Amino acid sequence: MPTSDDRQPPPRFNAARHCLAENARLRGDKTALIIVGEGGAVSRLTYAEAERAVRGIAAGLLDLGLKPGDRVMIRMGNEPDYVLVYFGALAAGLVALPSSPQLTASEAAFLMENAGVAAVVTGDGLAESDAGAPAGCIRLDSRKIAQMKAGEPLADYADTAADDPATLVYTSGTTSRPKGVLHAHRAVWGRRPMHAHWLGLNESDVMLHAGTMNWTYTLGVGITDPWACGATTVLYNGPRDRGVWPRLIAEQGATIFAAVPSVYRQILKYADLGEHDLSRLRHGVTAGEALSSDLLEAWTRATGKPLYEALGMSEISTYVSSGPTIPVRPGSPGRPQPGRRVAILPVEGPFEPLPAGETGLLAIHRTDPGLMLGYWQRPDEEAAVMRGPWFAGGDLASFDADGYLWFHGRNDDLMNAMGYRVSPVEVEGVLAGHPDVAEVGVAELAVRADLRVIAAFVVLRSGVEPDEEALTAWCGERLAAYKAPRAIRFLDALPRTANGKVQRKRLAEAAG
Template identity: 30%
Template sequence: MTNNPWLDQYPEEVPHSYDYPRQNLAKFLVHSATAHPQHIALDFLGKKISYANLLESVYRFANALQSLGVRKGDRIAIMLPNCPQGVIAYYGTLLIGGIVVMTNPLYVPREIEHQLTDSGAKIIVTMDALVERVHKAMERRPLDYTIVTSMKDYLPFPKNVLYPIKAKKDGMAARIEYNERVLSFVSLLKNAADTPVEVSVDPEEDLALIQYTGGTTGFAKGVMLTHMNLVSNTIQAQLWCYRTKIAYEKYLAALPFFHVFGLTVLLNQAMYIAGTLILIPRFQIDDVLKTIHKKKPTVFPGAPTMYIAVIHHPEVGSFDLSSIQICVSGAAPLPLEVQERFEKITGGKLIEGYGLTEASPVTHANNIWEKRKQGSIGIPFPDTLARIVHPETGEELPIGEIGELVVKGPQVMKGYWNRPEENERTLRDGWLFTGDLARMDEEGFFYILDRRKDMIIAGGYNIYPREVEEVLFEHPDVEEAVVAGVKDPYRGENVKAYIVLRKGSNVTEQELKSWCKERLAVYKVPKIYEFRESLPKTLVGKVLRRKLIDEENEKLVNQSKVDL
């Protein structure tokens, strides 16, 4: 694209381009610990760890890995909630040139086996309560070592003493038999040297992370992200948040670090500017509101469901949320009503951004303090190009037309792990084909209409679920809504809405249909409505539309069996 209209929308403070340091990603921590050794890096349920102490633990972990025979390029899996052990294992692995494989603690054995076998991980760092699941998953290909920790290991007194009682009550208690292959995280650190260690890496070629994508269709693919991919995306995100101050900001870390969004905009970004990470191991709205009230975080990246939980909490008015200045929403569309109510309650700014695992992940965001547009994902980050192309031919389309969004920039992945045919399909001349249908307006703001595979075709009309969902969200009785296409023998597909109502609401299907008819073309109005207590979601809060579609397909299969 010869003309990049979005550059005219940049605030004066944000550069169009930047010279990103070619370095190991873990240098963010090393530099901050050198400049601000006594500043608090982590606050874990009241246990505070300074930058100097964190770096010492990271060096100990790095030396421990080397003593276990780990060498540059070896894959180390980390399967933990947000806790100090995860941060230590992450940066310790990076310092010795290892490749981190972030693994979701909610995974079942089948998913764990696929991810660890596909990546060739030699070691996993995990919680005591998850060890049995890991062993079951890896029966056919045992790991070299399982490094085991417990939540109580980094809890402050008296929580550390009380935790085993709570774990037993919650069915999370675990008895671990340590041996030469099952090692204690705490003992490993205690017995290791704290001498600085850093193995030389080629930042543009060497991998820092293999991050597995959602895998809603078939098994997940491993995205190869280099040190430079993650260094540049962390700095791009920081350039966007130009009012943040070094060694001052407090980040509410409710997004999990095993998701690349949380990894970049929370963990890496906080370490880059010597911020304090307030670690939230599990998102529970009552605890989150109490934490904001007490700890006063200034930055709160999240998913729309997190902000929805805040604004709909019956006692939200009794908490002081005024410390929050910046919130970047990702992982799913942000309804306008949620944005407006959240900003009114907190006084902070909540903007929608866009990204995907293959881009480390952020490529677009709305301006935080300057011009932004309703329903838009914003404009491309510094050094990021974006265009709309014909999904089949790849030819660039005129402004305003709908096509596939493609992006190019220093944050775009090296490729998929051991998937050369996927790389050819997804990466072309440095351009990443996102699979998302979008359009760009004349000022360079981009609008996502939907994933290509999520588009509904009913009676020959193209219908974008997001457009219908926005209308449903505007209804005062609707708390959450998702729209999907369900098979129909006559129209091809019908529009079906899955609705979660606000507590105490008794709105009917007919009332919702009338609401939609006033605001949408008749062919876009949902034909079927299903009221639910909740919607299936990922841990990041992204609604699993594909799971709902699979449920519908299963119903059809079962019905056809009955008919036979």
């Protein structure tokens, strides 16, 4: 547990050095990364190999003329080069911009333009038509990255300050376009409370993560945290198989398994747990969606293994959790991790924390080293979430007398789709462009007691017949898969306030 003396990182701090340099020196032959592919094919990287490749990529990027602080966008699939380029950018003092291969060409173009990227790295699976880069931007493919890895490595990691920018991730805001969340190198140091109090992570662990590298949950919990502790990471890059995870846990000897709740639900439904040896698994961890009490009970009953939940967001990662040091309380994501300053603030009024039992805005103190530097070129939104010395991202919550947090929804309309925050305004903007659509509202829809999906509520133009398939296809061509509505409901009119504003919270009710 971090003490008051080591809660803040050293003034000069490089995140890539923190995760790789000592591991390469002390345990260079140890496996750092395992990727299991189609047909059970396995690729491995030791810490020495990973560190050598990262410093080679760092040198290669700087040789192209890139300067400290330049943004490097990564558009790759779930392949080893993704993580090596990510850490290579950090090692060089550049800013890594991880992105999803699901992004459409127009979505990716917006991120490139908004971030002012200096270079974009593409994987082999990306179609040429989708891989464009703005004028003046350097484009690098897997062949060029291979040359960098084999080239002369950077003599030493960039001498970055802890507050220097390191990572730019885009998340949905309250407008129709995603906003960039800029993190400093110190964010890696700020993750340390998770290691003992949520993940229970140490150098002997094998961490299997069910996500893909482009997701901050995977980059953080699946790769950065294990590497910061000298542990081994296992990722899967084979065909989507809902029952594959117990087999991988057994084959790879995973001691910790990380996924969103829906993956645990699929395992229970589609996999035969009795066929696999899960004896080395100590526990599972989950984040990105709320963990229902029913799913928690079903998992622990079926496996005999604990399941620890965490609550977080792109701006701070996880900061409330259960874990080896925080007993599970069903229905609550846990308590603030030791070393964190977390409070409930009034929605309006002074910045004084509320007592236990009262509902308000969930806030974390701005001195937390894991907190973002700010929103990229969005000072208005940045100002809106800073309340004196506190960052309040819009979650409504309360603490009980034992310090456990209880979540009461959001103070705005942001949706949660498979762990990604999605703005309804962005989805509505796409659907409004369809010639058959007169009006549209987008909100979450409960399809089961423990499952909510993005749904579009559509008012059609006069004389048009409902065609759910056509609207679904329209969205699929213009939105990443995780942003596209999973359900479409047709209404005669959208519920509105007296001032004409769409009442998103009443859309599901209006659809009956």
